[in-house]
Amino acid sequence: MFEFLDSDWFNISLQIVFLVALIYDVRKYRETKKNEYIINIVLTIGFAIWVLYPYYISYTGWNEGQKSEMLSHCKGDENSTKLCKCLDDMTFKNYTYEEYKKLDRNSSEYKDFLKDAKDDCLDDSWF
Secondary structure, eight states, X not given: OOGGGGSHHHHHHHHHHHHHHHHHHHHHHHHHOOHHHHHHHXXXXXXXXXXXXXXXXXXXXXXXXXXXXXXXXXXXXXXXHHHHHHHHHHHHHHOOHHHHHHOOTTSHHHHXXXXXXXXXXXXXOOO
């Protein structure tokens, strides 16, 4: 029902909303010097970190060598390579490198993740 919450576009638009709110509060604080805008600024920054931290840590948890190692097995025709890269990207988003190495690939949780990721990758919607 809420699959859009995992999309990159949702995270990008959320960053824009946080940035606009932050700029608005900074501008209002400069105009009025009211303490309520400082509280809004601190809360906006805190909430942005709380919401966006898992998104960024999943991407920064993999170095380029580890990513290229994962992507090196993506060979074949264009469609299978596209699917493979999409599945790898979903893996980069959902697991850090250490979590992925420790992961039991036979667990039902991982199989559910792969099924959902494959469905998302094969979906032709523009979201």
